[in-house]
Amino acid sequence: MGRTEIRIGGLGGQGVILSGMIVGKAASIFAGRHATLIQAFGPEARGSACSAQVTVADAPIGYPYVKNPDVLVVLSRDAYAQFAPSLKPDGMLLYEEEMVSLADHPLPPGVKAYGIPATRFAEELGRRLVLSMVMVGFVAGVTRLLTVDAFEKAVVDSVPRGTEDLNLRAFRKGYEFGTGCVPV
Amino acid sequence: MKADPSGVLTGMHFLDGDHAACEGALAAGCRFVAGYPITPSTEVVERFASRIPMVGGVFIQMEDEIASSIAVLGGAWGGKKVMTVTSGPGLSLMMEHIGLAAITETPVVIVDVQRGGPSTGLPTLPAQADMMQVKWGSHGDYEIIALSPASPQECFDLMIRAFNLAETWRVPVFFMMDEVIGHMTERVDIPPADRIDVVERRWTTKKPGEYRPYAAGPDGVPDMVKAGDGHRIHITGLTHDERGYPAMNPAAQDKLVRRLTDKIRKNREALADIREDGVEDADVVVVSFGITSRVAAAAVDSARAAGLKVGHMRLVVVWPFPEHRIAQMAPRVKAFVVPELNLGQIALEVERAAAGRARTVRIGHAGGTVHEPEQILAGIREAAG
Amino acid sequence: MSQNLAIAADEREYPVENPVIPYLRQERIPHIWCPGCGIGTTVNCFARALTESKRDLDQVAIVSGIGCTGRVAGYLNLDSFHTTHGRAIPFATGLKLSNPKLKVVVYSGDGDLFAIGGNHFVHAARRNMDLTVICVNNFTYGMTGGQLAPTTPIGASQTTMPYGNFENPFNLPFLADACGAVYVARWTVFHVKQLTRAMHEAISKPGFTFVEVLAPCPTLYSRRNKLGDGVDQVKYYKERSVVKHGAATKEVALGFQGDIVVGKFVDRERETWLDGMNAHFEKVLGPRYRRYGE
Known part of the structure; x- marks a missing residue:
């Protein structure tokens, strides 16, 4: 895989930027590849549209924007509506299945869609905040973009001290679900 | 150090x-x-x-x-x-x-x-x-x-x-x-x-009484002290002499302002940092800086894939402008292509340095996002004629 | 021959050098101030205050803005900085924070400090930045030719208020007090002893200290308002000044040729910005904090 472009979309407070940070960090620091992260968010801190663009590549990355992602990760209905049309044909859609309904919007041809009840998993783990870690694990499991080891190191390196175990459990929950997941 | x-x-x-x-x-x-x-x-x-x-x-x-x-x-x-x-x-x-x-x-x-x-x-x-x-x-x-x-x-x-x-x-x-x-x-x-090499301040070795705050060395730059070192300096925004005292006359103005400008202008070539890629036999040279250079590099790759002879100069040091390098290249290239997130600023410098010996094609952009690589590619195609 | 004798006689009669001379950059004299101007008197008092303070003069820096009083920095034989219009206080803030051993004195005029520079005064006082600010208040813009100042009394004529000022001026001690200055005094150039003492107290007290000095501008303010020459203004200061130490600052506003309340109005304790920073970071960061400025 020479170059993978990922867009993660959701709402402020869902950990969208942190998810992008972990993917980028896993690739560029713990997997020896190149990565760029571009973030866009509204002026409000919570509840507004928020998205991260991550490019992972074997060579240095010039143009850093993601226009037609290979992988689209969506955590909100609005993000799905906004970004689904831009998904590359034959690309992958990873979505939070309790927040997003595929019926809302058609997908480009050949797209494989994978759903996960990530919010519920996070709640079962005791903290709704770890939703983003479940999603990152899901991305790791479905895409096999990088080694699990690289992702886990990036998780540990990115979360507040003392919360590593919880976050790793959330990551693994998403990862295991992802490895066994079949597209709808 | x-x-x-x-x-x-x-x-x-x-x-x-x-x-x-x-x-x-x-x-x-x-x-x-x-x-x-x-x-x-x-x-x-x-x-x-x-x-x-x-x-x-x-x-x-x-x-x-x-x-x-x-x-x-x-x-x-x-x-x-x-x-x-x-x-x-x-x-x-x-x-x-x-x-x-x-x-x-x-x-x-x-x-x-x-x-x-x-x-x-x-x-x-x-x-x-x-x-x-x-x-x-x-x-x-x-x-x-x-x-x-x-x-x-x-x-x-x-x-x-x-x-x-x-x-x-x-x-x-x-x-x-x-x-x-x-x-x-x-x-x-x-x-x-x-x-990591860092340059220490040019502290004077002169003693209080001998030191003149604006007596420049051969490179046009004076050595410095700080307040509290006992030199009893006077520092003013008025035109000043070597002692730092106000000197409001044309001769003092000429001496000071020429030194302030010459210390950079005369070292333009030494200060330049241009990252060049394939400019030697290029028909068209893209001149870019900052984020735009990353987009320009993608456009240059596409242009080369299409068989165009395109070079790329990325200005790491934008000021002083490396006009000497543009002037050297101008006689042997068809055109310079200057993409930038403004409607023509550094392009004016390129145009000035090229002095009519090569065209300058501006790829302006009002900002808000970066160029699409295709916009720059179109400019390269136009410049290659 | 007779001239030499005269000099010799003069030296016999006055064997002691003017004590202020070592504080001045002799090579820069004569100064630019007009005959009858009050700024020189304030400089004389300041030099004497420095003597009384027994400070190491190598560790005293003076910062001025632009204007007639802005030229003070250029005549004093200290590390001296003549900055931009209105910005002496933020320059002094940077100088002090960068080199906390220094005693930094801002010496400037009313227009410079309170019109264009007003915001900086307000914030430096709020922070209790360890600076002394000396404001020579002559009610006018001298260097540009007698325009309206934020201190011009109502009724006084200025070139940009040719029919008399109708704008309310600042009451400077009240402003300084309200913003948090730890020392606030007002004197006039008639009160040289009291002014010298106030300057000495101000430069000796840590924190943001403020001295307002009323000084005549005979060339512009007095002449335009038909108030006579510099001496006439000093007579006015003498006749109409009322000493009221501890006066409530809101009651010391100045009217055109009215009474002048002088004295030491504020003298209180507050932690300086830098002491506050050190104490706070030591408390919240513990041994990780690298104490600054010692």
């Missing part, structure tokens, strides 16, 4: 350009920052405010950019390496103190994370439209140096050079980022302190 290890966060990091720029400043020895919050530059001072208590130094959030831009000049005369950080509207407020720094030869680094203008413009979106303002914005004749990083790694690396240049030449050095570079996150490798 080598960097003070207390300011160097050695290791591999995943940082955005704003944070990396702050780390560069700390590694370079910056120990006093005065700033005022303004998007998209604020993260630079936020990080400095959180890091400096453990490094040993001071951050103060001033009441406005006018205050910030002169507090750092006071900080420099107190003996510290200093920086202030802003974006377009703040930069506009700082202009008088750019002139004061130039005439008093105060080493200072000014970070401008460029956003769309004029006025409040596009606070959260990029532009490269302050390039002429930093060159010409304060009144009178003077020279500055401006660097243009194209990645968070360069925000770190070039920031160290920015401080070194400010100390070497005693001019304001502008660090011309943009919103994309400032907020884009990439890997940043920070080397150990003993592998």
Whole structure:
């Protein structure tokens, strides 16, 4: 895989930027590849549209924007509506299945869609905040973009001290679900 | 000399350009920052405010950019390496103190994370439209140096050079980022302190009574002291003689202003840093800087794939403008293509240096995002004729 | 021959050098101030205050803005900085924070400090930045030719208020007090002893200290308002000054040729910005904090 472009979309407070940070960090620091992260968010801190663009590549990355992602990760209905049309044909859609309904919007041809009840998993783990870690694990499991080891190191390196175990459990929950997941 | 290890966060990091720029400043020895919050530059001072208590130094959030831009000049005369950080509207407020720094030869680094203008413009979106303002914005004749990083790694690396240049030449050095570079996150490798070369202030070796604050050495730059060293200096924004005393006559003005400009203009070639790629046999040369150079590189690759002979010059040092290099190339290329996130600023310099011997094709962009590579490719095609 | 004798006689009669001379950059004299101007008197008092303070003069820096009083920095034989219009205080803030051993004195005029520089005064006082600010208040813009100042009394004529001022001026001690200055005094150039003592107290007290000095501008303010020459203004100061130490600052506003309340109005204790920073970071960061400025 020479170059993978990922867009993660959701709402402020869902950990969208942190998810992008972990993917980028896993690739560029713990997997020896190149990565760029571009973030866009509204002026409000919570509840507004928020998205991260991550490019992972074997060579240095010039143009850093993601226009037609290979992988689209969506955590909100609005993000799905906004970004689904831009998904590359034959690309992958990873979505939070309790927040997003595929019926809302058609997908480009050949797209494989994978759903996960990530919010519920996070709640079962005791903290709704770890939703983003479940999603990152899901991305790791479905895409096999990088080694699990690289992702886990990036998780540990990115979360507040003392919360590593919880976050790793959330990551693994998403990862295991992802490895066994079949597209709808 | 080598960097003070207390300011160097050695290791591999995943940082955005704003944070990396702050780390560069700390590694370079910056120990006093005065700033005022303004998007998209604020993260630079936020990080400095959180890091400096453990490094040993001071951050103060001033009441406005006018205050910030002169507090750092006071900080420099107190003996510290200093920086202030802003974006377009703040930069506009700082202009008088750019002139004061130039005439008093105060080493200072000014970070401008460029956003769309004029006025409040596009606070959260990029532009490269302050390039002429930093060159010409304060009144009178003077020279500055401006660097243009194209990645968070360069925000770190070039920031160290920015401080070194400010100390070497005693001019304001502008660090011309943009919103994309400032907020884009990439890997940043920070080397150990003993592998970072920093330039110490040009402290005089003369004793009080012998020292003349504005008696320049052969390179046109005077040595410096700080307040409290016993030299009883007088530093003024008025035209001054070698003692630093006001001297308001045409001869003193000519002597001072020529030296202030010559110390940079005569070292234009030594200061230049141009990253060239395939310009030797090119018909068309793309001249770019900052974030735009990354997009331009993609366009150049596409043009070459289409069989065009295209070279790429990336200006790391934008000011002083490397007109010598453009002039050398102008007779043997068809055209220069200049993409930039403004409607024609550095393109004017290219045009001037090419002096009619090659065309200059402007690929202007009003800002708010970066070019599409296709826009630049279209310009290359047009230039190749 | 007779001239030499005269000099010799003069030296016999006055064997002691003017005590202020070592404080001045002799090579820069004569100064630019007009005959009858009050700024020189304030400089004389300041030099004497420095003597009384017994400070190491190598560790005293003076910062001025632009204007007639802005030229003070250029005549004093100290580390001296003549900055931009209105910005002496933020320059001084940077100088002090960068090199905390210094005693930093801002010496400037009313227009410089309170019109264009007003915001900086307000914030430096709020922060209790360790600076002494001496404001020579002559009610006018001298260097540019007698325009309206933020201190011009109502009724006084200025070139940009040719029919008399109708704008309310600042009451400077009240402003300084409200913003948090730890020392606030007002004197006039008639009160040289008291002024010298106030300057000495101000430079000896840590924190943001403020001295307002009323001084005549005979060339512009007095002449335009038909108030006579410098001596006439000093007579006015003598006749209409009322000493009221501890006066409530809101009651010391100045009217055109009215009573002048002088004295030491404020003298209180507050932690300086730098002491506050050190104490706070030591408390919240513990041993990780690298104490600054010692």
